[in-house]
Amino acid sequence: MDKSLLQQQVLERLSEDLLQTEQAARAAHETATHEENIAENKYDTLGLEAAYLATGQARRAEGIRQSIVYWRQFRPCPYDASKGIQLGALVCLVDSDDKQQQLFLGPDGGSMKLVSGAQLVQVISSEAPLGKAILGKCEGDEVWIQVAPMRQQFEVLWVC
Structure with a gap:
């Protein structure tokens, strides 16, 4: 992508x-x-x-x-595993129900959904709760966020 x-x-x-x-x-x-x-x-x-x-x-x-x-x-850089997920990363997360979502971590003000080919990509800021949670993570890492009374868990499938 x-x-x-x-x-x-x-x-x-x-x-x-x-x-x-x-x-x-x-x-x-x-x-x-x-x-x-x-x-x-x-x-x-x-x-x-x-x-x-x-x-x-x-x-x-x-x-x-x-x-x-x-x-x-904004100039998205290629993924560097030694730094983990940074601004500009394209990330695929999977939740506990095996539902995948693709995220594009961008600068502030771009929260929106885009279509790339047949894929839906959610653009989020590094200031969003999920954006903060994935910063510095790598493929295979687990990520948790608290959404109201529920705690959501994801695994980072891939990053580019």
């Missing part, structure tokens, strides 16, 4: 998200500043609510822009 193709898919998805978020921010700003939405009394809050929404959308857009910068600068 080509990590650079996965990275390109992440960048494309982030660009789409940014476009949608910017459009939503513009629409909320237009609503907030439209003359028909000028408050006539203290209970007329449509313009104020739209302004809050526009601010939130603008912040979200800025976060996506920062994620795009991280992902453009």
Whole structure:
């Protein structure tokens, strides 16, 4: 599986998200500043609510822009067994029910599912609980994470 193709898919998805978020921010700003939405009394809050929404959308857009910068600068390195799993690793885990999942450990802001060939690949950050748990692990190692009241156990099948 080509990590650079996965990275390109992440960048494309982030660009789409940014476009949608910017459009939503513009629409909320237009609503907030439209003359028909000028408050006539203290209970007329449509313009104020739209302004809050526009601010939130603008912040979200800025976060996506920062994620795009991280992902453009990101250079996944080949797996080095002496260091274990690091940022940029493509990892296959298997759980106690023999269900496999493939993970691509990337920089912050890229949590999404991608398709590579016939495989589904979950992109996670090293700050996510599972991302933290697999850092430094090697093929054959066991990984545990606590999810609410349950403890999940995985084995690292392979890494590249």
